[in-house]
Amino acid sequence: MKPYLSIFKLRLRLETQYRGAVLGGLICQMFFGLILIAVYRALYASKPQAIPFANVATYVWFQQAFFRMLLSTDDDLMEKIKTGGIAYDLCRPLHLYSFYYFRILAMKLMGSLLRAVPMLLIALLLPEGWGMSLPASPAAFLASIVSLLLGAACVTASENITMAATMRTLDPRGFRTIFNVLLMLLTGNILPLTLYPDSWQPVLRLLPYAQMLDAPARLYTGEYPLAEVPGIFLLQIAWIIALVALGCFLWNQNQKRLVLQGG
Amino acid sequence: MSFIQVEDLKKQFIVRKKREKGSLFREKEIREALRGVSFEIERGELVGYIGPNGAGKSTTVKILSGILTPDGGKALVGGQVPWKNRRDYVQHIGVVFGQRMQLWWDVPILDSYNLLKDIYRIPEDRYKSRLSELTDALGLGELLRTPLRQLSLGQRMRAELCGSLLHQPDILFLDEPTIGLDAVSKLDLRDFLLWENREHKTTILLTTHDMEDIAALCQRVMVLGHGSKLYDGNLADLLARFDKTRTVEISYDDPAAALKLPPTVQVEKNGDGFRLSYKPEEFPTAKLLSLLQMAGPIREMTVQPQNIDHLIAAMYEEMDL
Numbered sequence: 001m002k003p004y005l006s007i008f009k010l011r012l013r014l015e016t017q018y019r020g021a022v023l024g025g026l027i028c029q030m031f032f033g034l035i036l037i038a039v040y041r042a043l044y045a046s047k048p049q050a051i052p053f054a055n056v057a058t059y060v061w062f063q064q065a066f067f068r069m070l071l072s073t074d075d076d077l078m079e080k081i082k083t084g085g086i087a088y089d090l091c092r093p094l095h096l097y098s099f100y101y102f103r104i105l106a107m108k109l110m111g112s113l114l115r116a117v118p119m120l121l122i123a124l125l126l127p128e129g130w131g132m133s134l135p136a137s138p139a140a141f142l143a144s145i146v147s148l149l150l151g152a153a154c155v156t157a158s159e160n161i162t163m164a165a166t167m168r169t170l171d172p173r174g175f176r177t178i179f180n181v182l183l184m185l186l187t188g189n190i191l192p193l194t195l196y197p198d199s200w201q202p203v204l205r206l207l208p209y210a211q212m213l214d215a216p217a218r219l220y221t222g223e224y225p226l227a228e229v230p231g232i233f234l235l236q237i238a239w240i241i242a243l244v245a246l247g248c249f250l251w252n253q254n255q256k257r258l259v260l261q262g263g
Numbered sequence: 264m265s266f267i268q269v270e271d272l273k274k275q276f277i278v279r280k281k282r283e284k285g286s287l288f289r290e291k292e293i294r295e296a297l298r299g300v301s302f303e304i305e306r307g308e309l310v311g312y313i314g315p316n317g318a319g320k321s322t323t324v325k326i327l328s329g330i331l332t333p334d335g336g337k338a339l340v341g342g343q344v345p346w347k348n349r350r351d352y353v354q355h356i357g358v359v360f361g362q363r364m365q366l367w368w369d370v371p372i373l374d375s376y377n378l379l380k381d382i383y384r385i386p387e388d389r390y391k392s393r394l395s396e397l398t399d400a401l402g403l404g405e406l407l408r409t410p411l412r413q414l415s416l417g418q419r420m421r422a423e424l425c426g427s428l429l430h431q432p433d434i435l436f437l438d439e440p441t442i443g444l445d446a447v448s449k450l451d452l453r454d455f456l457l458w459e460n461r462e463h464k465t466t467i468l469l470t471t472h473d474m475e476d477i478a479a480l481c482q483r484v485m486v487l488g489h490g491s492k493l494y495d496g497n498l499a500d501l502l503a504r505f506d507k508t509r510t511v512e513i514s515y516d517d518p519a520a521a522l523k524l525p526p527t528v529q530v531e532k533n534g535d536g537f538r539l540s541y542k543p544e545e546f547p548t549a550k551l552l553s554l555l556q557m558a559g560p561i562r563e564m565t566v567q568p569q570n571i572d573h574l575i576a577a578m579y580e581e582m583d584l
Contacts, residue, residue, distance in 0.1 A: 085363045
């Protein structure tokens, strides 16, 4: 475990160095949050939905606060793959998949934590109708934190699949664009999944995307009752296992057919 | 049994060409990077591996460091096949790719070393003594707390080298380690490599385009061209085969002095004086000297053997590379 813990710690520390980026992200995400809430206020003003508006606002803030966890790539790693700097990692006594997994996980956790804590505090202080509500109950709060960690594990696994694919195409753009559009739509980042038609819900909530931020957000607001917690955790874990297995398989394939470009 | 044994190593790459007009698919072209290379290297040897760009040097290094799988042939390094049991094998080797970076850009180099310590699972006490030994030898002591991005290219290469040797590998592969370095940095790096080779009997295989590197470091040199080994042996013997031309720079007190020389000697006007090149076997040096003295009082004169790069260029030309 030592190498993996070591890269995790190094990457955590590295992420705290980019304070300017944290401030920039904070302002940007606040702005997005306010715009989205304004849009949904207008929607509710013309046609109220079944979900209480306070939940929608909370959901939006939750998504914005952890945006960095969802949509951020390890650009250094991407660059290493493109330029062949990865040659060094290939001649180390490492399980590459795990090494990169912990590297990405650390970046996502620290990156989003640094932004989320101040942002959620601000969002809690905003006036009613704009701001975030308190969690449904202390137990719901705890459940949503556990679920959030599982969500981070899930996002990291899917990110590592993108990395493995980049090893093949050497250009992440095409793959990442499709992936990101799906991510924005199906994680509930643009439109909360709670506002999608009821008939879509059974499918939407089973997809891997819903395990990332939607499940923790719904646990927080209490839309998922506490009785459902074990089922939700199980579903999240199942997806983590599936995505990790796929990622491991792709990385192993990569290592078998390795051709490093250039002298 | 030799420490490194390579037999009939082959590797092909498929290169996709640009699509021709009117055809639907791109044509594939097979490029043979290695066409059956064999050699043996003993423990503690320091071997230079040269050849023009695209000769297959880096491919050999990548195969021997377990990154690439060959299409044919055998290789044994310290009794292990590099591309099998990769994780166990790489524990014993160190690699420096001169054009790539292994250390982290934004963190102090010590942090990168600590990560490498954990990656190679080096015991704490061994790590400490090895690190202090290497930082002394490479003059890195004061730079350990500096982020890599603030180091000069020469410092960076020394730092990279230290990173590749922390786990005390039995063999070190160096792929163009002196590329882009200034004269002082190059000399330091060479001194260090000789030191490491002497102190720890580390076997070193070095690819480079810098012939001075080879001359300073390696008793033995292998020449690779078009994926085949063309020469393997002593550097001096190799040079003797191509070192046939001498250059003389000469100037006279009287700038108008006229030289009368046979056509086998090439004459070029060079500032106030002349630059002559000739082959001693065609035109004896003694004869040339007497002719030069007849032209008038000589102010200054130097005789130089041919520049080592020119020799290699002549060699590549003769071997049709």
